[in-house]
Structure formats: C-alpha cells, structure tokens
Amino acid sequence: MKSAAEQGVGKKQRGKTKAPTIGVAHIAVMLAFAASQNAYAQTDAPVNASNAAAASAGAANDAAAEKSLPAVNVTAAQDSPQHLNADVGSGALGTRTQLDTPFSTTVVTSEELQDMQPQKLGDVFARDASVSDNGNPYSAWATYLSVRGMQLDWQNGFKIDGLPFNSYGITMPYEQLESVELLKGLSGFMYGFGAPGGVVNYVTKKPPLSGTPIRSVDVGYLTDGVWAEHADLGGRVGPNGMFGYRFNATHEEGQTYNDGTIRRNAFSLALDARITRDLSATFGALYQDQHTTGQGGSISTAQYVGTSLPAALSGSTDNLGNPSQHLNTNLQLYTAGVHYNLSPNWTAHLTYSFSKSFRDRNESTFFLENPAGDYTDFRFAGKEGHRLSLWQALVEGDVKTGPFEHQLVLGAAWQKQVNEYEANSVYEQIGTGNLYSPNTNLFYSPEGLATYRAGDITQKALFASDTIRLTERWSVLGGVRYTYYEQNGYTLTGTTSSHYSQSGVLTPTVALMFKLAPTTTLYTSYVESLEPGSIVDFTYANAGRMLKPLRSKQYEVGIKSEHARWSASTALFRIERGAEYANSANVYVQDGESIFEGVEAGADVRLGANWTVGGDLMWLHTKYERGSSFDGNRVAGAPGFVAAGHVTYNVPYVPGLRIGADAKFTGNTSVRPAGDLKAGGYTLFNVGASYATRIGGYGVTFRAAIDNITNKRYWEYQYADYISPGDPRTLSLNARIDF
Structure with a gap:
C-alpha cells in the first residue's frame, strides 16, 4: 500500500470499518444509542437522497476548486471519516449513500488514491481488515483479493461505473479514477452472476458539474526505476456549459523492483451533454495497453510434501523471473447512456457498454517439492481474451401509498460474455530449479499463438426493489432478480462440449433498517447469489472443463454511525457457499459447502485539529462441511484474524504538511x-508524508511514501494451493501541479 500522507481525512477515512480494537466499536455503538433521542430532537429529518446528491456534487467539485485555495485549506477540506454519506453504486438497488445501504461497503476516494499511488488492488484496500491482498504488481495476479476470506470473481466481481468487464490480468489506471467502491458479500440481486466475496466498482473521473476547469499534471517515481507522467483535463463548453468533458492520459515506464520492466499507456475520456432540462446523454471510453517482462511466476504447493513452507523470499528477488517471461494486456471499454427525468420524482436510464480485455502470457508455474526450495518449472505460453456486452434499462423514483413512502427501482438487463482461450498454447516442463538460486530456464513464446471461442454466458434478467419507509425510523427493503441464463463450452472445432441453461432463477434480497438517529443506521439483511461454474485451470487434471453454477446465501447484521469528528461501523455475517477445490487426484471438483462466519468492526476519530487515529479488524471462522472431503477444515485462503491501525498528523508549524503511519496484521492462512x-501471519508497517503549497501562483503537492518499511519477508496466499513472496520495501514519490 502506498500509505503516504493521508490528507487529514485522506486515507484515514478509507475503510468501511475502522477500530483499533473490538471495544472501540462497542463504545461507538453505545454512544450512538445514547445520542439517538437528542439527535432526533435537533434534526428535522433523516439524511435523504437529495442531501446525498448535494453532498456528492460538492465532493465532485473539490478537485477543481483545490487550486484556488490557500495551501492550508487545500488539506483542511474534509468530509466524514468513513465517507458514509457518500453515494455508492448498488446495481439494481440504484445509487444510495453508504449509510443507507444495508450491506457492508467501503469507498476509497480520488484524493486517497493520489496519496497511495497504488500499484495493485491490494494497495487500494490495505486499510480494510476484511480485505486480504493476494497479488503482486506487474503480474496477472495484481487484482487478486480475498474479502471475508473469499476471493473475488475475476469474471463477474469487477465493474467500471457499474458496468461489467473481465479483470483477469488487468491493473487499472488508478490515477484516472474518481473512486473505488467495494460491496462486500453477495451481489446476485444487485448485479446478476457473481461469487460471494463481493464486487469492486471502479468509478471513472467525470466532467465537472460547474464551469470551473480541471487542469493538472503530475510526475511520479517508484522503486527501482519506474517513472510515470499523468495529465487530467476537464471542463464545460457551449451555451450554459451544455457539454462537459474529462480527459486523462498516463504513461509509465521503467525497471521494476524485481529486475523486470513495465511500459503502460492509458487514456480515458468522459463526455456528457445536457440536451434539455430533463434529458442528458453520456459517453465514456477507456483504453489501456500494458507490457511487462521478467515478472516472477507462480509457486504451487500441489506436489509439496512438507508440513511447513520454506523460508520466505523477498518480493524483490529476481530468482523467479527472467526475460523470457512476460505479460501483455489490453483493455478497452466503451459506454453510452441516456437519462431522462420523467417527473420530479422519477428518472429513466438506458445504458449500453462493451468491454474487451486481452492478455498474452508467458509465465512459469513452479511446483514446489520440498522445504529446501527445489521445484519443477512448468511454463505456460498462450493468449486469452474476453468480450462483454450489456444493455440495461432502469427506472427509479419515489411514490407514496397511504402513510408509506416507497423508493422503487425497476429494470431489465441483457448481458453476454464470450471467453476466448488458447487454441494452441504451450504448457510443458522446461526444467528444474531452486527458490534461492536464479532461474535460468529460458522459454520464449512461439510464433502463431491464437485463441478460440471456448465458452459464452448469456444472462437475461428482470429486477425490482422497493425500499418502504414505514415510519421516520423504520424501513424495509425487498428485491428480486429473475434470471434466465445459458452457459456453453466449446471445443476447438466449434462444437458444444458442455451446456447449462435455466430459466426462472430467483435471487432475492430483503433487509430491515432502523434509524437510531439520522446519523446512525442499524440493519439486518439476507441475500442470495448465483455464480457461473469455473472453467478449470490448465494446471489441474480436468483442465478446460466447465463446472456447473453455484448458489450462495448471506445473512448479515450491522450498524453504521457517521459524525463530524468520528465514525464507526460493525457487521456480523454468515455466508454459505458451494465449495470448489482440487482433490487428492488433482481434479478440480465441486463438493460440499464452505461456511464463513465473522465480525468486522472499526472506527475513525479526529482528535483536535491535527490528529486522526483509527483502526479496523476482522475475526473470521471458516470450515468445509456438508459432504466435503475436507469436512471441518479451515477454508483455504481465509485468515482467522486481521487488524489494521493508522495515525495521521497535520503539522501545525508547517501549514500543508501531513505525516502518517499505518500497520496491518494478517493472521496465518491455510x-x-x-x-x-x-x-x-505477518505485520506490515508503512509511513508517508505530503506537502501542499503554492509556487508561482499554482497549487503544488508533493507526496512520498515508504511501504513495508521494515522490508518484512513473508509468504502471501495467492490462490488455492498457490503462494507468492510478499512485496518488498518500496519508495514512491509524486509531484503534482494544478494550473
């Protein structure tokens, strides 16, 4: 994580739950109860959608206004510690604030992303104890995360502006994002197919709402020799600012800390048109091309005979990589939408999106043999691609029936995903080696590698939700998605090798919410989800087989409380999911269920004018059961306990200077x-600083961060049966000018 310099609220706000200990969360809950009567006496009405929209609009203008403020005010502009009043996209639930969403969520803002300068998705959510990092930069694993002990679904668990794309191998241009949202747990009703870990939604930068232009350029450096340049331009033109634009461009190139190389070019464009008072249109495009070489391969324990792992390597080692290994990826996304205000209380949306992702890999899998670190080196070389198309029509609005107020969302969606896999890939043993010696097994990809249409998944869905406000404090939510799906697998010759289809699949959700105060929501929720069957990876005996879809269930009880100087939230959950794993014959199977039960808790507190402290923790109990071959065992990849804490200090003697430190402990993982x-288990420490000032009349911000300052060596769980060296100590520097 690039834990720099948290901006007052900056990174300190990020986690959904922030608490040094469980006791802090309990205290926060008691304070919320005690304050509820007094708060209602002083407040006319609870937070509503219009309040949230106004807050969101104000936040969107912060970046544009930043350059016109004195340096000390640039860093003092703060919203709530955990952004609980910020809007979060919830698919078929529409857009609502985190405080009014009856599920556990996290929002990471653009300002926080600038402070972190993340190189992978684990950096973005490093302060959230519910999130475990499973990836390394510059590799196909850079977006691998576990949420509540479950890895996100790279086929369906990632969205851009709420629209689907396939994330495998894709590292997003984080500098071009307005925020990153995480919806934890099941998402079947909200988005259709999806594994129960959750959904990450990347929100791209949009045109400014006002006529104030956005113009900034920044330059960054990252260990050991990677340089990046980024420009952000936005504004409004035409009569009354009728047309809006936002353009971002990034170039990154250099030598990575493991002696590899990276070259990345990314561009994004967002346009909008206010055609009439009630009619608007939007268009978006994102393009990124990335090339890396020398990245380390994956380490498999499928053939390992020891009961403890060998001594951990430093993540900066070049023992696992050499020039013949590479990862080339390309991402394209195009979106268009029309939005019409049917009445003051009703809005209709029609959206289309098309995404295309491609990867060309040459990557080793090191099958670890013994505690001495000996391995056999199997090399994969091939190409893969994915295409996703979506049409969605949605109407949302408010109605009143007798004493009850209804927030309704009605919609229909059609989505098709096409997977293209290796037609003539290479996977073979190319040699042997040892973890503690350089890998000299060179194998360059042959010419003529191609792909074929290996499978497709079509979803047709109708969905509806109704949030009924029963009284000033009580509300109930009900929603259901009706899905017809068809899942096909194909041979190289184009004939059907497997087929699943089913109509009338219902994935419901229900929730009950109670406002202890306008700033505090107590909720309980239930949701079901359906995820597509896995296509078995090439390292297993039944490689290429498509497994049947899996159904999951989630039960959750939680509380969220947001105040000017502190915020806190707690959630208890139980998730039941069909289990998938490799059996003793190295056949990847579906067998029994995996159970996840746990609690998340945390808080953030501002102490005086200069200090902010906070923390986050997760306790998790997992097991295989109900017929699984591993009944009673802990679920692989799920740590039993995770805790994180942070502190930020605004130096009063140097206006605009902020320093910060954070730490995260991750318990042992099967x-x-x-x-x-x-x-x-392992603990990581990070430090950072930022300094905002004015030079020549322009706003200038300098940022610096050192991650893993103790250069801790540790094994990181990567995927079932796989491990990787954790990231080494890294230095990142950045300078930005707003003009």
Whole structure:
C-alpha cells in the first residue's frame, strides 16, 4: 500500500470499518444509542437522497476548486471519516449513500488514491481488515483479493461505473479514477452472476458539474526505476456549459523492483451533454495497453510434501523471473447512456457498454517439492481474451401509498460474455530449479499463438426493489432478480462440449433498517447469489472443463454511525457457499459447502485539529462441511484474524504538511483445503508524508511514501494451493501541479 500522507481525512477515512480494537466499536455503538433521542430532537429529518446528491456534487467539485485555495485549506477540506454519506453504486438497488445501504461497503476516494499511488488492488484496500491482498504488481495476479476470506470473481466481481468487464490480468489506471467502491458479500440481486466475496466498482473521473476547469499534471517515481507522467483535463463548453468533458492520459515506464520492466499507456475520456432540462446523454471510453517482462511466476504447493513452507523470499528477488517471461494486456471499454427525468420524482436510464480485455502470457508455474526450495518449472505460453456486452434499462423514483413512502427501482438487463482461450498454447516442463538460486530456464513464446471461442454466458434478467419507509425510523427493503441464463463450452472445432441453461432463477434480497438517529443506521439483511461454474485451470487434471453454477446465501447484521469528528461501523455475517477445490487426484471438483462466519468492526476519530487515529479488524471462522472431503477444515485462503491501525498528523508549524503511519496484521492462512500447510501471519508497517503549497501562483503537492518499511519477508496466499513472496520495501514519490 502506498500509505503516504493521508490528507487529514485522506486515507484515514478509507475503510468501511475502522477500530483499533473490538471495544472501540462497542463504545461507538453505545454512544450512538445514547445520542439517538437528542439527535432526533435537533434534526428535522433523516439524511435523504437529495442531501446525498448535494453532498456528492460538492465532493465532485473539490478537485477543481483545490487550486484556488490557500495551501492550508487545500488539506483542511474534509468530509466524514468513513465517507458514509457518500453515494455508492448498488446495481439494481440504484445509487444510495453508504449509510443507507444495508450491506457492508467501503469507498476509497480520488484524493486517497493520489496519496497511495497504488500499484495493485491490494494497495487500494490495505486499510480494510476484511480485505486480504493476494497479488503482486506487474503480474496477472495484481487484482487478486480475498474479502471475508473469499476471493473475488475475476469474471463477474469487477465493474467500471457499474458496468461489467473481465479483470483477469488487468491493473487499472488508478490515477484516472474518481473512486473505488467495494460491496462486500453477495451481489446476485444487485448485479446478476457473481461469487460471494463481493464486487469492486471502479468509478471513472467525470466532467465537472460547474464551469470551473480541471487542469493538472503530475510526475511520479517508484522503486527501482519506474517513472510515470499523468495529465487530467476537464471542463464545460457551449451555451450554459451544455457539454462537459474529462480527459486523462498516463504513461509509465521503467525497471521494476524485481529486475523486470513495465511500459503502460492509458487514456480515458468522459463526455456528457445536457440536451434539455430533463434529458442528458453520456459517453465514456477507456483504453489501456500494458507490457511487462521478467515478472516472477507462480509457486504451487500441489506436489509439496512438507508440513511447513520454506523460508520466505523477498518480493524483490529476481530468482523467479527472467526475460523470457512476460505479460501483455489490453483493455478497452466503451459506454453510452441516456437519462431522462420523467417527473420530479422519477428518472429513466438506458445504458449500453462493451468491454474487451486481452492478455498474452508467458509465465512459469513452479511446483514446489520440498522445504529446501527445489521445484519443477512448468511454463505456460498462450493468449486469452474476453468480450462483454450489456444493455440495461432502469427506472427509479419515489411514490407514496397511504402513510408509506416507497423508493422503487425497476429494470431489465441483457448481458453476454464470450471467453476466448488458447487454441494452441504451450504448457510443458522446461526444467528444474531452486527458490534461492536464479532461474535460468529460458522459454520464449512461439510464433502463431491464437485463441478460440471456448465458452459464452448469456444472462437475461428482470429486477425490482422497493425500499418502504414505514415510519421516520423504520424501513424495509425487498428485491428480486429473475434470471434466465445459458452457459456453453466449446471445443476447438466449434462444437458444444458442455451446456447449462435455466430459466426462472430467483435471487432475492430483503433487509430491515432502523434509524437510531439520522446519523446512525442499524440493519439486518439476507441475500442470495448465483455464480457461473469455473472453467478449470490448465494446471489441474480436468483442465478446460466447465463446472456447473453455484448458489450462495448471506445473512448479515450491522450498524453504521457517521459524525463530524468520528465514525464507526460493525457487521456480523454468515455466508454459505458451494465449495470448489482440487482433490487428492488433482481434479478440480465441486463438493460440499464452505461456511464463513465473522465480525468486522472499526472506527475513525479526529482528535483536535491535527490528529486522526483509527483502526479496523476482522475475526473470521471458516470450515468445509456438508459432504466435503475436507469436512471441518479451515477454508483455504481465509485468515482467522486481521487488524489494521493508522495515525495521521497535520503539522501545525508547517501549514500543508501531513505525516502518517499505518500497520496491518494478517493472521496465518491455510494454503490447501487439506489444512496441512499454512502461510504464516505477518505485520506490515508503512509511513508517508505530503506537502501542499503554492509556487508561482499554482497549487503544488508533493507526496512520498515508504511501504513495508521494515522490508518484512513473508509468504502471501495467492490462490488455492498457490503462494507468492510478499512485496518488498518500496519508495514512491509524486509531484503534482494544478494550473
């Protein structure tokens, strides 16, 4: 994580739940109860959608206004500590604030992303204890996360502006994002197919709402020799600012900390047109092309005979990579939408999106043999691609029936995903080696590698939700998605190798919410989800087989409380999911269920004018059961306990200077479903600083961060049966000018 310099609120706000200990969360809940009567006496009405929209609009203008403020005010502009009044997209639930969403959520803002300068998705959510990092930069694993012990679904668990794309191998241009949202848990009603870990939604930068232009340029440096340049331009033109635009461009190139190389070019464009008072149109495009070489391969324990892992390597090692390994990716996304205000209380949206992602990999899989670190080196070389198309029509609005107020969302969606896999890929043993010696097994990709249409998934859905306000404090939410799906697998010759289809699949959600105060929501919720069957990876005996879809259920009880100087939230959850794993014959199977039960808790507090402290924790109990071959074992990849804490200090003697530090402990994690091998627990420490000032009349911000300051060596759980060296100590620097 690039934990720099948290801007007052900056990174301190990020996690959904922030608490140094569980006791802090309990205290926060008691304070919320005690304050409820007094708060209602002083407040005319609870936070409503229009309040949230106004807050969101104000936040959108912060970046544009920043350059006109004195340096000390640039860093003092703050919203709530956990952004609970910020809007978060919830698919079929429409857009609502985090405080009014009856599920656990996290929002990371653009300002926080600038402070962090993340290189992978784990950096973005490093302060959220519910999120475990499973990836390394510059590799196909850079977006791998576990949320509540479950890895996100790279086919369906990632969205851009709420619209689907396939994330495998794709590292997003974080500098071009307005925010990153995480909806934890099941998402079946909200988005259709999806694994129960959650959904990450990347929100791209949009045209400014007012006529104030946005113009900034920044330059960054990252260990050991990576330089990046980024420009952000936006404004409004035409009569009364009728047309809006936002353009971002990034170039990144250099030598990475593991002696590899990276070259990345990314561009994004967002346009809008206010055609009439009630009719508007939007268009978006994002293009990124990235090339890396020398990245380390994956380490498999499928053939490992020891009961403890070998001594951990530094993430900066070049022992696992060499020039013949590479990852080339390309992402394209195009969106268009029309939005019409049917009445003061009703709005209709029609949206289309098309995304295309491609990757060309040459990557080793090191099958670890013994505690001495010996391995056999299998090399994969091939190409893969994915295409996703979506049409969605949605209307949302408010009605009143007798004493009850209804917030309704009605919609229909059609989505098709096409997976293109290797037609003539290479996967073979190219040699042997040892973790503690350089890998000299060179194998360059042959010419003529191609892909074929390996499978497709079509979803047709109708959905509806109704949030009924029963009284000033009580409300109930009900929603259901009706889905017809068809899932096909194909052979190289184009004939159908597998087929699943089903109509009338219902994925419901219900929730009950109670306002202890306008700033505090107590909720309980239930949701079901359906995820597509896995296409078995090439390392297993049944490679290429498409498994049947899996159904999951989630039960959750939580509380969120947001105040000017502190915020807190807690959630208790139980998730039941069909289990998938490799059996003793190395066949990837569906067998039994995996159960996840846990609690998240945390708080953030501003102490005086200069200090902010906070923390976050998750306790998690998991097991395989109900017929699984590993009944009673901990679920692989799920740590039992995670805790994070942070502190930020605004230096009063140097206006505009902020310093910060944070730490995160991740408990030991089972690597294999058999439960006979664990990756040990570890603690990471990060420090950073930022300084905002004015030079020559322009706003200038300098940022610096050192991650893993102790250069801790540790094994990181990567995927079932897989591990990787954790990231080494890294230095990042950035200078930005607003003009």
